[in-house]
Amino acid sequence: MRPLDPRLLRYARATVPYLAGCAGIGTATGVLLLLQAGLLADVVSRAFLGGAGPADVRWTLVLLAAVTFARAALGWLQETVAYEAAARVKSTLRRRLLAHVVALGPTWLTGQRSGALTALAVRGVDALDAYFARYLPQLVLAVTVPVLVLARLLGADPVSAVIVAVTLPLVPVFMALVGLTTQRRSARRWRALAVLAHHFADVVVGLPTLRVFGRARAQAAAVRRVTETYRRESLGALRSAFLSALVLELLTTLSVALVAVGVGLRVVEGRLDLATGLLVLLLAPEAYLPLRRVGAHFHASVDGLAAAEQVFAVLETPLPARGTRPVPDLRTAVLRVEGVTVRVDDRAAPAVDGASFEVRPGEIVALTGPSGCGKSTLLSVLLGFRTPDSGRVRLGDADLGDLDIEAWRGRVGWVPQRPSLVAGTVADNVRLGVPSAADADVLAALREARAAELAPEVPVGDGGGRLSAGQARRVAIARALVRRPDLLLLDEPTAGLDAGTEAAVLHALRRRGVTTLVVAHRPAVLDAADRTVTLGTLVPPVVPLHMALPGDLALDMALPGANRGESGIRPGSAM
Structure with missing residues (x-):
């Protein structure tokens, strides 16, 4: 755990001018400290040894008061600048963290703990307050002030300067030794907090x-039990x-005592004047x-440093390769999936x-197959969230990996298997992908989705609360x-729609004439498609004899496409 992580300068540019300001204020504070000590020593020695009265030291006292006020003003300025810089750095880090998580995509998120990421983005980043507002300014002062003081002592009393020069380096050495233990304690405490946040979020959900x-x-x-673990780690820290x-405290007190004893003996013996x-x-x-x-502020800011390590770990996670090639016209380009194989979590079977x-342009193609055969995974490949282990996806004469992925996603409409709705209104959720959509466009989209009964201002709870499953899907x-x-x-x-609504939605999609790839199992969707693509090995379900339908209709319903006279189904083949 370094006192100043260079990655902080790279990811939060506001840190650079802040450190420069701290260095300037620290140097000015050190100079004023030397002036204050010199003026105070002069006043005391003249009053006790020279017999000077108030009138004789009046201007010295005025200058001493001015220097004291200037030191206080610099302290206030440094604290104000520190809190302003902390707010800017936290905002920058939180924004970059969220943007990077979004860029990593849902595939990366599936392997993460949502509660731990939430704690990191909120409480973890907020823990940097103590680091910026107190620790960093004091760290700058710890570099500038001892050097200035040591230089002044060397000119005034070389013996005391040598004692300070010898004992001063012991302080950071002991700080480093103690810091190793503190670092381990802090890392364990942060892990316990992440586990607590994730577990609590899971329980609530x-x-x-x-x-x-x-x-x-x-x-x-x-x-x-999880809370008790966090309590023990916190008390240990x-x-x-x-x-x-x-x-x-013990080390510095003994060091100052060594200087004081030497000075006292030499003043008594007359080898050193009182001033x-x-x-x-x-x-x-x-x-x-x-x-x-x-040392004191380090322990107050150690939580922020531990959280910053986690933030940097996320920010340094490499992003998927991105292309820059323009997206071809989807109204004329053919989307081709060529031998795509995707393996997940090192499983034996892909x-x-x-x-x-x-x-082909304007087609509605149904993608079907047994559960777990990779239909949703294939859609994530087409959306650019996953990279195939072998094979490729082509759009016209361009590979999907060579395209500008953000421009590609901007041309695609996606309805996942479990749609996510946010707290707000129906209109807020419809506009989620197009914030600038006009009210008329929102109403037209709701009508096409057969959700016209839902007024745009109808409130929606987080995760689709207050809406039925069918209404949430239509939104x-x-x-x-x-x-x-x-x-x-x-x-x-x-899924979740009645037959009438399902037919109306499919009719609206057909009328739109948009190229559509739909994952489906329901017969109505398969019948509405121009073609069917089957993934995996499709095994017809066993139909009890007393439920068998005449004319082998049960078998026709079990084998999508069989009622259209298609046969010869092979894994991954187009029907």
């Missing part, structure tokens, strides 16, 4: 299910902080004070195994349609 199965109270013990503060002795006694503690404060098919379809996409990727778009 799954509370309805837990209550249905009568397991809500059983989770109390698990929450208590505080114990390390208090012990390290004791070590630093110089007072100056040394006033300056010696000031040489150690910034280092002592650095999620998608050698899929090959094409989607998601409207959200895709309002983008006026050139390609629609739909994952079970009519």
Whole structure:
């Protein structure tokens, strides 16, 4: 754990001018400190040894008051600048963190703990307040002030200067030794906090299910256990902080005592005048004070440093390769999937195994197959969220990996298998992909999705609260349609809809004439498609004899496309 991580300068540019300002204020503070100590020593020595009265030292006292006021003003200025810089750096880091997480995409997010990421983006970044507002300014003072004080002591009393020069480096050495233990404690505490945040979020999200199965109270013990772990780690970190503060205080106190004893003996013996002795006694503690404060503020900011390490780990996660080639016209270009294979989490069997098919402009192509055969995974490849392990996706004469991925996604409408709705209104959710969409466009998209009964101002809870599953799905379809996409990727778009609404939605999609690739199992969707592509090995379900339908109709319904006279189904083949 470094006092100043260079990555902070790279990811938060506001840190650079702030550090320059701190260095300037620290140097000015050190100069004023020397003036203050010199003036105070002069006043005391003249009053006690020279018999000077108030009138004789009047202007010296005025100058001393002015210097004291200037030091206080510089302290206030440094604190104000520190909090302003902390706010800017936190805003920059949080914005870059969220932007990088979005750029990494849902594939990366599936392997992360949502609660831990939330804690990192909120509480973790906020923990940098103590680091910027207190630790960094004191770190700058710890570099500038001891050097200035040591230089002045060398001119006034070389013996005291040697004592300070020998004992001063011991402080950062002991700080480093203690810091190793503190770093480990802080890392464990942060991991415990991440586990607590993730576990608590999971319990809150799954509370309805837990209550249905009568397991809500059983989770109390698990929450208590995780909380107890966090409590122990927090107290352990505080114990390390208090012990390290004791070590630093003891070391600096003994060092100042060595200087004071030497000065006192030499003043008594007449080898050192009172004014110089007072100056040394006033300056010696000031040489150690910034280092002592650095140690104290370090423990207050260690949570921020640990969180910053986690933030940098996310920011340094490499992004998927991005192309720059313009997106071809989807109204004329053919989308081709050529031998695409995707493996997930080092599983033995690939999620998608050698899929090959094409989607011609204006077609509605249904993608079907058994559950788990990779239909949704293939859609994530087409959206650029996954890179195939082998094979390629071509759009006209261009590889998908060579295209500007953001421009590509801007031309695609997507309805996932489980649509996500945010808290707000129906209109807010429809406009999620196109914030500038006019009210008329929102109403038209809702009508096409057969959700006209939902007024745009109807409130929606987080995750689609207050809406039925069918209504939430129709809002998601409207959200895709309002983008006026050139390609629609739909994952079970009519699940949860009744037959009449399903037919109306399919008719609207057909009337639009947009190239569409739809993952489907329902017969109505398969019948509405121009062609069907089957992934994986399709095994017809066993139909009991007493439920068999005349004319082998049951088998026709079990084999999509069989009622259209198609046969010869092979894995990944187009029908």
